[in-house]
Amino acid sequence: MTKAELVIIGGGPAGLAAALSAWESGVKDILILERDRQAGGILNQCIHNGFGLHYFKEELTGPEYAGRFIEMLRGTDVRVRTDTMVLDLTADRILHTVSPEHGYEAIRAGAIVLAMGCRERTRGAISIPGARCSGVFTAGAAQRFLNIEGYMVGKRVVILGSGDIGLIMARRMTLEGAKVLACVELMPYSGGLNRNIVQCLNDFDIPLYLSHTVTDVRGKDRLEQVTVSKVDENRRPIPGTEMVFDCDTLLLSVGLLPENELSRQAGVEIDPRTNGPRVWENCETSIPGVFACGNVLHVHDLVDYVTAESMRAGEAAAKFIQAGGETGDGVELQNGDGVGYTVPQHFRRDVSDKLQIFFRVRRIYRDAFISVYDGERRIARFKREHMAPGEMENITIPAMFLKHITGGPLTVRIEED
Amino acid sequence: MKELICITCPKGCHLKVDEETFAVTGNSCPRGAVYGANELRNPVRVVTSTVVLESESFRRLPVKTDRAIPKAKMFEVMAEIAKVRVHAPVRVGDVLIANVAGTDGNVVATRSVKE
Ligand SMILES: Cc1cc2nc3c(=O)[nH]c(=O)nc-3n(C[C@H](O)[C@H](O)[C@H](O)COP(=O)(O)OP(=O)(O)OC[C@H]3O[C@@H](n4cnc5c(N)ncnc54)[C@H](O)[C@@H]3O)c2cc1C
Ligand code: SF4
Numbered sequence A: 001m002t003k004a005e006l007v008i009i010g011g012g013p014a015g016l017a018a019a020l021s022a023w024e025s026g027v028k029d030i031l032i033l034e035r036d037r038q039a040g041g042i043l044n045q046c047i048h049n050g051f052g053l054h055y056f057k058e059e060l061t062g063p064e065y066a067g068r069f070i071e072m073l074r075g076t077d078v079r080v081r082t083d084t085m086v087l088d089l090t091a092d093r094i095l096h097t098v099s100p101e102h103g104y105e106a107i108r109a110g111a112i113v114l115a116m117g118c119r120e121r122t123r124g125a126i127s128i129p130g131a132r133c134s135g136v137f138t139a140g141a142a143q144r145f146l147n148i149e150g151y152m153v154g155k156r157v158v159i160l161g162s163g164d165i166g167l168i169m170a171r172r173m174t175l176e177g178a179k180v181l182a183c184v185e186l187m188p189y190s191g192g193l194n195r196n197i198v199q200c201l202n203d204f205d206i207p208l209y210l211s212h213t214v215t216d217v218r219g220k221d222r223l224e225q226v227t228v229s230k231v232d233e234n235r236r237p238i239p240g241t242e243m244v245f246d247c248d249t250l251l252l253s254v255g256l257l258p259e260n261e262l263s264r265q266a267g268v269e270i271d272p273r274t275n276g277p278r279v280w281e282n283c284e285t286s287i288p289g290v291f292a293c294g295n296v297l298h299v300h301d302l303v304d305y306v307t308a309e310s311m312r313a314g315e316a317a318a319k320f321i322q323a324g325g326e327t328g329d330g331v332e333l334q335n336g337d338g339v340g341y342t343v344p345q346h347f348r349r350d351v352s353d354k355l356q357i358f359f360r361v362r363r364i365y366r367d368a369f370i371s372v373y374d375g376e377r378r379i380a381r382f383k384r385e386h387m388a389p390g391e392m393e394n395i396t397i398p399a400m401f402l403k404h405i406t407g408g409p410l411t412v413r414i415e416e417d
Numbered sequence B: 001m002k003e004l005i006c007i008t009c010p011k012g013c014h015l016k017v018d019e020e021t022f023a024v025t026g027n028s029c030p031r032g033a034v035y036g037a038n039e040l041r042n043p044v045r046v047v048t049s050t051v052v053l054e055s056e057s058f059r060r061l062p063v064k065t066d067r068a069i070p071k072a073k074m075f076e077v078m079a080e081i082a083k084v085r086v087h088a089p090v091r092v093g094d095v096l097i098a099n100v101a102g103t104d105g106n107v108v109a110t111r112s113v114k115e
Helices: A013-024 A061-073 A122-128 A137-149 A164-175 A194-204 A261-266 A303-323 B030-041 B070-082
Strands: A003-008 A031-034 A049-051 A079-080 A085-089 A094-097 A103-114 A118-120 A136-138 A156-160 A181-184 A210-219 A223-230 A241-246 A249-252 A256-258 A290-292 A328-337 A341-344 A347-348 A354-361 A366-372 A375-386 A393-398 A408-417 B001-004 B014-017 B048-054 B061-064 B085-087 B095-097 B107-109
Touching: A003 A303, A013 A031, A013 A061, A013 A103, A049 A354, A061 A094, A061 A328, A085 A261, A085 B001, A103 A303, A118 A137, A136 A137, A137 A164, A137 B061, A156 A210, A156 A241, A164 A194, A164 A249, A164 B070, A181 A210, A181 B061, A194 A366, A194 B001, A241 A366, A328 A341, A341 A408, A354 A408, A366 A393, A375 A393, B001 B030, B014 B030, B014 B061, B048 B070, B070 B107
Parallel strands: A003 A031, A003 A103, A031 A079, A103 A290, A136 A249, A156 A181, A156 A249, A328 A408, B048 B085
Antiparallel strands: A085 A094, A094 A103, A118 A256, A210 A223, A223 A241, A328 A347, A341 A354, A354 A393, A366 A375, A366 A408, B001 B014, B048 B061, B061 B107, B095 B107
């Protein structure tokens, strides 16, 4: 059986950064497995700018951001094997792979980093009533057609969901000459970044219908019409509010789903709130020596945070290989009022210098506090002027604050007073 | 006072800009002040797109304007970009159109393709 000290599944920004930091921490035998024909992950099709302001202190496009990491890895002995699909993963860290070059191959890994990213939700599509005609795409699939393969998918477009991919595609299709008639969002707020509402919709006078959804789809072979209705507080369509759009294309931007089939096969414990692995503060999953980072762990909106998280995962994987697993008492983290989930889900009491917690809020807040409680006792509090579900939040708790906590759990909650 | 959302970085700060003095509040960094004032005087955007690529492995080459160009010129810039064909090899940063549509900005490649 082929062996490697560290195997990284997925060659997107998460996998690339994890490899780089493991290499810098002294691991020399690193293999990245990527099913696509090129490394870079989703960034290859994200040709817009807005990447890297935190990490590189300049604004890059997706391909440029990925290119920088691929370039940095060229200076190392990290092997990137493209066109290679990981089919199965076991709890004792054996990977089953296929590729045109090596055929079927089993690989035994000293440690593994899961960096498989996300795929798009299509659930919205299934629940849309009406015809099953062509012309309905997920926004990311349309993005790949346009930016990588060079095909325009339509001329008159309605977008369901106001996630970032949908917003970015509204602008992209408009610039390429299509007419984007509407962006329709079920919730009373947008799921995408504010900057994308401004520069992708407002710049082109594309209307955003909040608290609306698609209630009918018509067309014989190709899509011809969609009906959009307003919804009530319970997200049920209100009769009499229908608007009809003549269009040939409906793009769905209804969220991303971490791609955890392999994690499940291996028996990694999954958190139903994130749909990603339950991890410790060092990104280690419930299986020792298996780490997770990037979109497979929880959905990120900023690649810079993916990079930072993946650097930590790579370093932790290196430590595991060199010094063996971490032990020590665990403390659970809970989400309280207003908080949807936390990553990590638990941490070891003896965290070295600080504990960083990532989460999303459940609704929009202005001038609110993020508080951390140990039972009834508040141990930390952070002020935020603005928080929204579309923007991942994070707080950093210095280790000295954690010295005197009881056995936990700690609760993160939003307070408005 | 005009209320704006800064689009310079994904943080998306909520800005208030004075219409007469162009003074900006609500920004978390100096770039926000520049953006806020500009947005009222002369709004500019970076344009990104793709061009036809003749290469063994890829059909499209991603490109961008190397500086933000006047918002009103976006479609003119797109029309120029649509005329470009590039042969591999090409390197990230290679200038494909200089001074595009008279904006002082150049259209440059955003990835390298060897063959
Ligand atoms: C449309 C869109 C716009 C965005 N805009 C911005 C922005 O403006 N600014 C910003 O900072 N961030 C942005 N982001 C977010 C950022 O791009 C992502 O958070 C980041 O790319 C996630 O990186 P990743 O490596 O975890 O996942 P990915 O990039 O998805 O990479 C995962 C890789 O794993 C591979 N893989 C999966 N399963 C297997 C398997 N079984 N075997 C082998 N390989 C496998 C996949 O092929 C893929 O290459 C955007 C994201 C999207 C989708
Ligand atoms: S003001 Fe600065 S931090 Fe805030 S969005 Fe603009 S560039 Fe980003």
